Amino acid sequence: MDREEQLRAADKRHLWHPFTQMRGWIESDEDPLILDRGDGPWLFDLDGNRYFDGNSSIWTNIHGHCHPKIVEAIQGQVAKLDHCSALGFSNESAIRLAEKLVEVAPGETLSRVFLSDDGSTAIECACKAAVQFRQLTDSPERDTFLAFDGAYHGDTIGAASLGRIGAFNDRFASTGYRVRHVADYSEVEALEQVERDRINAVVIEPLIRGAGGMKTWPTGMLRKLREWCDETGSLLILDEVMTGFGRTGRLFACEHENVVPDFLCLAKGLTGGTLPLAATLTTEAVFEAFLGEYEELKTFFYGHSYCGNPIACAAALANLEIFEEDKVLDGVPAKTAALGDALSAGRTVCPYWGQIRQVGLIAGIDLQSPDGSPLDWREETGARVCRAARKHGLLTRPVRDTLTLMPPLCASEGQIEEAAEALRLATLEVLGEA
Numbered sequence: 001m002d003r004e005e006q007l008r009a010a011d012k013r014h015l016w017h018p019f020t021q022m023r024g025w026i027e028s029d030e031d032p033l034i035l036d037r038g039d040g041p042w043l044f045d046l047d048g049n050r051y052f053d054g055n056s057s058i059w060t061n062i063h064g065h066c067h068p069k070i071v072e073a074i075q076g077q078v079a080k081l082d083h084c085s086a087l088g089f090s091n092e093s094a095i096r097l098a099e100k101l102v103e104v105a106p107g108e109t110l111s112r113v114f115l116s117d118d119g120s121t122a123i124e125c126a127c128k129a130a131v132q133f134r135q136l137t138d139s140p141e142r143d144t145f146l147a148f149d150g151a152y153h154g155d156t157i158g159a160a161s162l163g164r165i166g167a168f169n170d171r172f173a174s175t176g177y178r179v180r181h182v183a184d185y186s187e188v189e190a191l192e193q194v195e196r197d198r199i200n201a202v203v204i205e206p207l208i209r210g211a212g213g214m215k216t217w218p219t220g221m222l223r224k225l226r227e228w229c230d231e232t233g234s235l236l237i238l239d240e241v242m243t244g245f246g247r248t249g250r251l252f253a254c255e256h257e258n259v260v261p262d263f264l265c266l267a268k269g270l271t272g273g274t275l276p277l278a279a280t281l282t283t284e285a286v287f288e289a290f291l292g293e294y295e296e297l298k299t300f301f302y303g304h305s306y307c308g309n310p311i312a313c314a315a316a317l318a319n320l321e322i323f324e325e326d327k328v329l330d331g332v333p334a335k336t337a338a339l340g341d342a343l344s345a346g347r348t349v350c351p352y353w354g355q356i357r358q359v360g361l362i363a364g365i366d367l368q369s370p371d372g373s374p375l376d377w378r379e380e381t382g383a384r385v386c387r388a389a390r391k392h393g394l395l396t397r398p399v400r401d402t403l404t405l406m407p408p409l410c411a412s413e414g415q416i417e418e419a420a421e422a423l424r425l426a427t428l429e430v431l432g433e434a
Contacts, residue, residue: 039064054396061273064410077314086308094308107260115308119241119267120154122278127262144198150212201235206253210242214364223257227413237260245269248360272319277312338413342420365403392422
């Protein structure tokens with residue numbers, strides 16, 4: 001048995017993959033695709049086959065794999081200081097990153113940065129801080145979070161309770177925070193006063209919902225939501241784990257509607273997609289509520305062993321430097337147009353592509369029957385299309401029967417067009433019109 005066969009066999013014997021029905025994985029005649037290296041927008045398997053990273057490695061990669069500036073920053077930091085606790089200590093990379101995030105954050109009020117591990121913990125940090133903030137400011141009756149149908153904010157229990165996607169949340173519905181879910185902004189406005197008085201904070205993915213099927217929000221809704229929070233005294237928590245760091249054409253999606261939240265949650269692209277790191281930014285007004293004497297127990301008792309990890313923070317600093325030095329955001333509009341044009345052209349000749357939704361370099365394509373009716377989700381058509389796309393040099397992953405395409409910001413317009421064409425060809429092959 002060669003190395004590749006050994007690895008595939010060991011994978012099926014021991015690894016438990018996320019969001020994966022492992023019976024099908026283990027029993028499948030298809031061998032697991034084992035990725036070996038990356039270079040720019042490309043990933044390579046053990047046999048040397050090259051694939052375009054069409055979903056930015058689960059929405060994380062920004063400037064391409066193994067970007068030399070980020071690699072150099074990681075190597076330099078790990079050779080100097082690999083880890084130190086943030087409990088009672090600090091390190092230069094964490095300090096510099098907090099300073100930089102405050103500088104680039106929208107508005108002027110987000111002045112405090114809590115560093116953690118991933119998107120779920122960024123959300124947990126914001127929610128726990130919001131709960132304690134209400135207790136410390138004599139408003140514990142504000143015990144309810146307002147969240148939206150189709151939302152996904154992570155898989156830790158608190159974050160999961162905010163979500164409204166059955167497969168992810170139904171089994172754990174009795175745990176977590178007290179949450180009032182609504183479908184859209186009209187239902188927010190329709191809340192009775194007794195309900196409004198209990199709202200602690202509103203949580204939303206701005207402009208577009210990721211795991212909810214790449215569903216977009218109406219233009220102007222985020223601005224209205226900010227105004228509603230101001231009127232009712234509710235906090236606004238923005239989950240920019242997916243939308244942050246240039247995906248939408250701005251560094252942060254909320255900038256499109258000139259909205260500044262009370263909590264800004266970041267992860268995924270924070271390190272350019274290289275290392276796990278999250279940041280929760282908040283205001284001085286929130287921060288000051290936690291200040292007091294030791295015996296008052298106002299301390300924010302929350303944290304992880306790897307909070308402010310210097311290696312991850314060094315990678316994040318390099319990521320932000322690349323944005324500035326290479327003027328990355330300047331190139332996003334043309335690439336956004338190329339993606340939109342390619343998907344529109346593909347739809348005209350592919351009867352199985354239904355509605356297409358796009359915000360910047362984030363796109364979702366609904367699969368459908370030629371008569372426009374939805375497919376049976378149990379047939380896993382989206383997953384089969386994405387597997388077929390590998391033959392055309394594309395890697396991506398669906399949200400059930402919504403194909404996703406989210407190229408790294410470093411991708412060229414031509415590469416983006418080729419990725420859309422690969423997805424179209426794969427769709428036709430799977431659904432019988434090749």
